[in-house]
Amino acid sequence: MSKRILVTGSSGFVGKNLYLRLGKESFVTGISRNDLYFTDDVVDIRDRERLHSVLDDRNPKVVIHCAYNLHVDGCEVNPLEAAITNIEGTNNVVDWCKERSRKLVFMSTDYVYSLNGNVVNDEKSPVGSLNVYTSHKIENEQYIRKNLKDYLIIRSGFIYGYDKKGLNFLMQMINSEGNMKVPEDQIISPTNVDYLTESIEGLLNGDFVGIYNCNGNESLSRFDFANKISDVLKLKFRPTPILTKDIENKAPRPLSCVVDSSLIQIATGIIPLSNNSYLKQIEETLTYY
Numbered sequence: 602m603s604k605r606i607l608v609t610g611s612s613g614f615v616g617k618n619l620y621l622r623l624g625k626e627s628f629v630t631g632i633s634r635n636d637l638y639f640t641d642d643v644v645d646i647r648d649r650e651r652l653h654s655v656l657d658d659r660n661p662k663v664v665i666h667c668a669y670n671l672h673v674d675g676c677e678v679n680p681l682e683a684a685i686t687n688i689e690g691t692n693n694v695v696d697w698c699k700e701r702s703r704k705l706v707f708m709s710t711d712y713v714y715s716l717n718g719n720v721v722n723d724e725k726s727p728v729g730s731l732n733v734y735t736s737h738k739i740e741n742e743q744y745i746r747k748n749l750k751d752y753l754i755i756r757s758g759f760i761y762g763y764d765k766k767g768l769n770f771l772m773q774m775i776n777s778e779g780n781m782k783v784p785e786d787q788i789i790s791p792t793n794v795d796y797l798t799e800s801i802e803g804l805l806n807g808d809f810v811g812i813y814n815c816n817g818n819e820s821l822s823r824f825d826f827a828n829k830i831s832d833v834l835k836l837k838f839r840p841t842p843i844l845t846k847d848i849e850n851k852a853p854r855p856l857s858c859v860v861d862s863s864l865i866q867i868a869t870g871i872i873p874l875s876n877n878s879y880l881k882q883i884e885e886t887l888t889y890y
């Protein structure tokens with residue numbers, strides 16, 4: 602379905618993938634803080650006046666909000682500075698959608714399930730935070746639900762895909778040359794970025810509203826996933842296992858974030874492939890180019 606869509610944070614990993622996918626069918630504008638690729642207007646979301654003026658000019662029917670300070674340790678060290686982007690900046694986006702009655706898609710995190718221990722979380726599971734980054738996301742979700750009727754909150758995590766200049770886990774592995782220590786006691790549900798963007802497109806096409814988990818169907822430790830990447834991509838090196846307690850992170854990380862994403866799969870009819878299949882596709886791209 603063709604729509605006018607604006608993506609914030611369009612120079613980032615998720616933003617650029619949405620910009621490219623949705624741009625095939627819809628008129629998509631990208632805004633980011635720096636004039637990089639996939640950016641039509643340079644806008645800092647902390648600058649409410651400029652943000653609202655650009656949104657008025659571009660007049661999107663849907664705003665997909667990906668601009669964020671997602672440096673989990675950085676948020677912990679400088680929570681007030683991070684809040685200016687994550688809370689005030691996000692509120693600036695939400696407020697415009699409220700004033701103009703436009704749909705908002707907000708990228709949240711599966712870390713909202715951090716306090717639930719070793720269980721499978723659906724959208725009705727309790728939310729709570731172990732760190733500042735997650736507390737910002739929970740505050741954002743509450744503000745959105747209070748102020749908007751037409752919204753999608755996408756809870757996802759550990760998003761991976763080939764991204765030449767990016768820093769997602771897969772790219773860190775490829776670029777690490779064997780120097781990577783990876784926790785063996787953190788259980789994750791990795792999410793392929795193509796699956797994520799296709800699912801968001803599916804929700805928009807069906808005009809769905811509400812909160813949706815969007816992760817891959819497979820749960821495994823970060824270390825096992827790292828080994829899988831090494832195997833399928835035929836990397837010459839393997840990660841080194843480490844325990845979470847031995848890592849000097851500024852922000853605590855959950856040991857288990859396992860997510861049931863059946864709601865979004867039923868809504869869109871899109872089922873994620875296995876990580877092996879996605880990694881194989883990436884390996885073929887790497888080999889070809």
Ligand SMILES: NC(=O)c1ccc[n+]([C@@H]2O[C@H](COP(=O)([O-])OP(=O)(O)OC[C@H]3O[C@@H](n4cnc5c(N)ncnc54)[C@H](OP(=O)(O)O)[C@@H]3O)[C@@H](O)[C@H]2O)c1
Nearest residue numbers: 610612613614615634635645646668669708757758759760
């Ligand atoms: N990656 C994951 O595994 C993951 C998992 C769960 C949820 N998410 C969520 O998905 C969203 C996108 O993540 P990502 O991986 O694409 O992050 P990313 O690659 O770091 O991209 C973030 C984008 O936000 C922009 N940005 C940051 N501060 C800004 C500001 N004040 N004004 C305007 N733009 C600003 C960045 O531009 P500059 O580079 O110019 O600063 C960049 O374009 C975030 O909300 C994140 O929390 C990501």
